[in-house]
Amino acid sequence: MTATPSDTPSHEDGRVLPAIEVRDISKVYKIYQKPLDRLREQMPWNNEKRHRELHALKNVSFEVQPGSCVGVIGGNGAGKSTLLKILTGTTFPSAGSYTVRGRVAALLELGTGFQRHASGRSNIFTNAAMLGRSSEETAEKFQEILDFSELHDFIDQPVGTYSSGMIARLGFSVAVATEPDVLIIDEILAVGDMHFRKKCVDKIMSFREQGKTMFFCSHSLYDVRQLCDLTLWMKMGEMQMFTDSVSVTNEYATYENQLIEKMAEDNEALRLSHANPIKSVDLDAMPRVVSVDLVDGVTGEKRHEFAPFESVAVRVHLRNGREPVGMNLVVGFTRADGTLCFAPASHMDEQVLDFQEGVVTLKLPDLRLLSGEFVVPVWLLDDNGVHRYHEVAASQNLIVKNRTKELGLYHTDREWEIEVLEQAGERDGEPSEA
Amino acid sequence: MTDSLPIHEYSAESSPRGFLYHVPRVLSGLLRTLKENPVLSKHLFKQQVVNRFQGTILGPFWVLIHPLFLFAIYFVIFGVLFGRGGSGSSGAFALYLFSGVSLFHGVMQGTNQAMNSVVGNTNLVKKLAFPSEILPLAPVIAELCIAALGFVIVLVAGAALQELPFFSWQIVLLPLNFLIVAVFALGLGYVLANVSVFYKDIKNLYGIASQAWFFLSPNFWQPSLLLEVDETGRLLSLASLNPTYPMLMAQRQIFGIAPPGGDDQMVQAGLDPVGLPNTLAENMLIGAAWALVALAVGYGSFMSQKRKYADLV
Numbered sequence: 075m076t077a078t079p080s081d082t083p084s085h086e087d088g089r090v091l092p093a094i095e096v097r098d099i100s101k102v103y104k105i106y107q108k109p110l111d112r113l114r115e116q117m118p119w120n121n122e123k124r125h126r127e128l129h130a131l132k133n134v135s136f137e138v139q140p141g142s143c144v145g146v147i148g149g150n151g152a153g154k155s156t157l158l159k160i161l162t163g164t165t166f167p168s169a170g171s172y173t174v175r176g177r178v179a180a181l182l183e184l185g186t187g188f189q190r191h192a193s194g195r196s197n198i199f200t201n202a203a204m205l206g207r208s209s210e211e212t213a214e215k216f217q218e219i220l221d222f223s224e225l226h227d228f229i230d231q232p233v234g235t236y237s238s239g240m241i242a243r244l245g246f247s248v249a250v251a252t253e254p255d256v257l258i259i260d261e262i263l264a265v266g267d268m269h270f271r272k273k274c275v276d277k278i279m280s281f282r283e284q285g286k287t288m289f290f291c292s293h294s295l296y297d298v299r300q301l302c303d304l305t306l307w308m309k310m311g312e313m314q315m316f317t318d319s320v321s322v323t324n325e326y327a328t329y330e331n332q333l334i335e336k337m338a339e340d341n342e343a344l345r346l347s348h349a350n351p352i353k354s355v356d357l358d359a360m361p362r363v364v365s366v367d368l369v370d371g372v373t374g375e376k377r378h379e380f381a382p383f384e385s386v387a388v389r390v391h392l393r394n395g396r397e398p399v400g401m402n403l404v405v406g407f408t409r410a411d412g413t414l415c416f417a418p419a420s421h422m423d424e425q426v427l428d429f430q431e432g433v434v435t436l437k438l439p440d441l442r443l444l445s446g447e448f449v450v451p452v453w454l455l456d457d458n459g460v461h462r463y464h465e466v467a468a469s470q471n472l473i474v475k476n477r478t479k480e481l482g483l484y485h486t487d488r489e490w491e492i493e494v495l496e497q498a499g500e501r502d503g504e505p506s507e508a
Numbered sequence: 509m510t511d512s513l514p515i516h517e518y519s520a521e522s523s524p525r526g527f528l529y530h531v532p533r534v535l536s537g538l539l540r541t542l543k544e545n546p547v548l549s550k551h552l553f554k555q556q557v558v559n560r561f562q563g564t565i566l567g568p569f570w571v572l573i574h575p576l577f578l579f580a581i582y583f584v585i586f587g588v589l590f591g592r593g594g595s596g597s598s599g600a601f602a603l604y605l606f607s608g609v610s611l612f613h614g615v616m617q618g619t620n621q622a623m624n625s626v627v628g629n630t631n632l633v634k635k636l637a638f639p640s641e642i643l644p645l646a647p648v649i650a651e652l653c654i655a656a657l658g659f660v661i662v663l664v665a666g667a668a669l670q671e672l673p674f675f676s677w678q679i680v681l682l683p684l685n686f687l688i689v690a691v692f693a694l695g696l697g698y699v700l701a702n703v704s705v706f707y708k709d710i711k712n713l714y715g716i717a718s719q720a721w722f723f724l725s726p727n728f729w730q731p732s733l734l735l736e737v738d739e740t741g742r743l744l745s746l747a748s749l750n751p752t753y754p755m756l757m758a759q760r761q762i763f764g765i766a767p768p769g770g771d772d773q774m775v776q777a778g779l780d781p782v783g784l785p786n787t788l789a790e791n792m793l794i795g796a797a798w799a800l801v802a803l804a805v806g807y808g809s810f811m812s813q814k815r816k817y818a819d820l821v
Contacts, residue, residue, distance in 0.1 A: 099520075103819060112706060159818070163516060163637030166815040171519030178516065178637075186635040189555060191562055203547030204636050212547075255513065 091175060093256055093287040094138040094161065099170035101131040101156050101311075130156040131167070132311045138304075140175070140255075141285035145292065145302030145319055147326055149333075152308040154291050158182065158260050161289060176255025176287065179205060183260075184245030190234035194225055194244055197233050201248045215251045222273070223247035243270055250277055257281055258289045295323045361401050364391040366452045366468040371437050378470040380441055381477050382485050388436045388468065390452055394429065400457030401427040405436050407472065408449045415443060415483060421459040441474065442484045448472040530811040531804045538807065541639050548638065552646035556621070560650075575658040578613060579606045586728040607659070607763055608727045608756045614655025615693045615752065616718050621647030622697025623704050623714060630821050640814050641807070644697040652690045659686075678762045678788065685758050688795045692751060695802025698810040705813070705820050725752040731786075751798040758791035 104125040106112045111124040131153045138144050146154045159165045160172065162180035187204050188197050198219055202212040212219075220229060223243045225236075233241060250257075259278070278301065281288060292298050298305055298319060305322035307315040315322050368378045371385025380386050388405050403425075406417035418436060420427060427434065450468035455461060530537065542549050561567045583602050622644035626633055633640055659682070703710045724747065734744040747753060 109707060109709070163518075164633075164635060165818045166518065167520045169520045171517070171521070173518075174516040175513050177514055180635075180637070183631075183635050186631050191558065199547060200551040203545065203551060204632070204638050206638075209547050 090140060092137040092173075093140040093142075093175050094136075094289070095173040096134055096136050096161075097171050099131055099134045099157075099160065099167040099172060100129065101153070101160065101165070102168040103128040103130055129311050131160075133170070134308075134311075134313050135170075136306065136313065136316055138287060138289070140287050142304055143282050143288040143290060143302045145290050145298035145305040145322075146308060147292065147295065147298055147305060147323070148308035148314070149330075151310075153311040154308050155182075155260060156311075157308065158258050158289065158291055161256075162258050174256060177206070177253070178256045178258060179249050179252050179254030180258040181246065181249050181260065182258070184242040184249070186245070188233045188241060188245070191232050193231060194229040194233055194236070197244065198248055201245070202252060205249065205252050207252050219247045219251045222251070222277075224270075239267060239270070246274055246277075250281075254286065256287045256289070260291045295327060299323045360395045360463050361399060361454055362393055362395075362464040363452055363454050363466040364393050366390050366450065366466055368450065368468055368470055368472055369435075371439060378468075379473045379475060381475055382442065382444055382480075383440045386438045386441045386472070388438075388450060388452070390434045390436070391432075392427065392429075392434060392454065393431045395463075398428060398430055401463070402455040402457065402459045403427060403434055403436075404453040404455060404459075406449075406451045406453070407443065408451060409446055409483065413483075415448065419455075419459065421455070421457075442486065443472075443474045444480055444482055444484055445474055445476040446483070448474065525812060527808040527812045531808040534804050534807040537811070538641070538645075541642055542645075545639060545642060549642055549645065552642060553650055556646045556650040571654050571657050572661070575606075575610045575613065575655070575661065578609060582606075582609055582728060603763070604730070604760060605728055606661070607759055608725075610655050610658035610661075611689060611756060611759055612722060612725055612727050612752060614652045614658075615689060615696075616722075617654075618648035618651035618690075618693045619697045619700055620714070620718070621651065622694070623700035623711065625697075626701045626817055627704050627708075627821050633821050634818050640817060641698075641810055644694065644701045644810075648690060648694045648697050652686065652693065656686060678764065681758075681762050681788070681792065685755065685762060685792060685795065688758075688792065688799045689755050692755065692795070692799035692802050695799065695804070695806035698806025699802070702806070702810045702813055705817050721750075721752070724750055726756050731757075751795070751802070754791040754794040754798070757786070758788055758795055761788040761791065 105128055106115075106125045114120055115122075115124045130151075134153075134157065146157065148154050156165065158180070159182070160167055161174060162178060162182060164180075164182075187201055189200065192200070198216065199209060199212050202215075203209070207215075220226060223240075223246075225240060225244060228236065228240065233244070236244070257278070278288070278290075282301070288302075290298065290302055302319045304317065305315075305319040305326075306313060307322050307326050315325060367376055367389045369375060369387045369389050370377050371387040374387070374389075390403060390405070392401065392403070394401065402419065402421040404417050404419040407415045409415055420434070449471050452466050452468065453462055454464040454466075456463065561570055564570060566573060579602070582605050586605065625643040625647055626640060629643060632638065632643075700710060700714060726747070731744055731747075734747055735741060737743060
């Protein structure tokens with residue numbers, strides 16, 4: 075039998091044992107405010123808790139069958155890296171247990187443990203040794219590693235002279251040459267040039283074809299969906315979802331979009347509460363915007379998709395403060411990249427807004443914006459147009475869809491004038507005599 | 509084929525083996541680690557030596573220059589200025605001084621670097637699954653090998669000065685005493701490496717403590733000096749509780765260096781002025797006991813805590 079271990083996963087009563095079994099794993103980091111707190115807590119007479127607990131992982135359990143490729147996604151601090159580090163064996167769970175069947179190679183940070191002053195050649199041996207390979211095994215694989223890294227001309231130079239891309243290449247080449255059964259990859263495809271990145275992806279795909287188990291952590295939902303059969307979504311240290319990649323990445327993308335929207339709202343609220351702290355205490359004391367809607371300028375019906383030259387109106391419901399003051403209103407049209415395209419202001423157009431409650435409608439009879447999505451923020455200012463009482467964005471973004479092929483941000487009226495100074499063909503032949 | 513797959517099994521409930529589990533397994537555990545990781549051990553050892561001389565003009569000559577300079581300084585201060593050369597020949601005192609100081613200095617260097625071997629190798633400890641107990645080994649062995657070179661100088665110098673009875677059988681014990689000191693330094697190194705992960709203060713604390721330790725150890729003074737200060741011998745008995753006391757004294761006895769100051773017979777004959785164990789055999793036995801205790805405590809504490817290192821360094 076010349077089969078490699080990965081071709082023959084462990085069997086027990088004919089059943090294929092999972093390559094990775096994680097049983098109820100938790101990881102708690104103890105955070106001490108001061109180093110002295112740790113010492114005081116260690117004292118035998120101490121019965122007070124002096125640390126804060128950070129739960130990086132909470133009761134995570136799953137099984138991975140040999141040969142599957144599992145993607146791990148989740149936000150920052152969701153526990154992805156902790157989970158990967160536990161499976162690699164660099165850190166250990168605070169509770170629970172796990173079993174990994176097969177040789178593990180981790181591509182957590184390429185080139186970890188390289189000695190700057192030593193040559194690439196000697197670093198291949200020591201790095202492989204750190205990954206658990208003997209000199210003989212490495213000597214056998216040496217040419218393969220060298221060929222894959224394409225560092226033939228540099229291999230006898232100190233690693234300190236390498237670029238970061240070259241170091242990553244060498245690190246990747248060593249790690250994959252150790253013939254792991256379980257490959258743990260943490261966001262490494264972003265290294266090296268495009269050519270090497272392609273090689274890495276090909277190598278990883280070939281591991282997949284060889285039926286090796288892979289654990290792949292990435293922020294690129296595209297990569298995860300392409301490479302992985304299963305995806306594990308981690309959220310705040312807990313398993314949110316673990317099933318086929320397409321479902322998980324779809325769910326995650328939806329969740330992330332919601333999160334981004336919510337974050338934008340929170341930021342706005344936070345910014346406003348800082349700009350005007352009174353408002354957070356008593357909403358009715360100061361003038362405020364009740365609602366902002368985009369409506370059809372003709373029918374007055376709510377809509378947010380328009381074509382250029384249609385009539386658009388922005389309807390703003392305002393309520394003055396308990397003691398009514400003069401107000402001014404600015405309606406902005408901001409492109410997705412933050413460019414403020416135009417912003418009509420009531421005080422510049424000499425409008426007076428001093429009612430207790432009312433609806434102000436700004437009409438744009440012929441919308442000059444071209445295709446794109448525009449946020450419509452509304453600022454409610456004081457009578458001088460300086461102090462901001464309230465800032466709200468319209469409930470929906472303005473979407474403009476061209477019917478023509480016109481380019482650019484906005485339409486402007488134009489005329490073309492052509493003055494011919496010299497007729498075409500005049501120079502070559504006989505000047506045409508009038 | 510089934511058993512060809514290596515299996516990593518870990519359970520938080522049963523796995524972090526305690527101090528007492530590791531203590532009796534110190535020798536077998538260390539030997540197994542070294543046997544299973546020959547490339548890594550060799551590499552770390554080489555790195556230790558290379559790092560010390562990397563980029564220097566004199567390179568490996570520093571191995572010789574460093575102890576010689578140290579010796580010259582101590583000799584001038586304690587031998588010439590403070591006159592402890594006394595009635596004995598200054599050559600004999602120089603050798604007494606040197607054999608002690610270079611060994612003690614080796615222990616200091618080795619333990620200091622072992623202390624930093626875990627906290628100073630963050631990327632290895634954090635990012636690779638490898639036996640971290642290998643880390644303090646390299647500096648201790650490397651530094652004591654460098655100290656051993658110092659002994660070669662002692663032997664050569666002694667031969668030139670004709671102060672040493674070289675052909676005495678005791679010289680065969682030199683490697684053994686050397687091993688005792690190395691084991692002791694390794695144990696201490698493990699303790700310090702372990703503590704430094706949790707408490708960074710230990711670096712500063714050990715810096716001060718080793719200064720005091722230098723003067724508390726028989727580096728430049730001879731036991732007879734303490735007897736002069738305190739005739740009851742209480743001071744000497746107290747001083748001999750220091751683990752380096754038997755090790756340093758045994759080292760001199762192996763060399764057959766007679767202490768200057770008219771007290772030759774005490775060390776030479778292994779005489780015992782205040783009822784202290786003072787023969788070469790006794791010193792080596794006590795030294796070995798200290799070494800084993802230090803190693804067991806150090807290794808046990810290191811091994812029982814090492815799973816936490818990656819989270820803390």
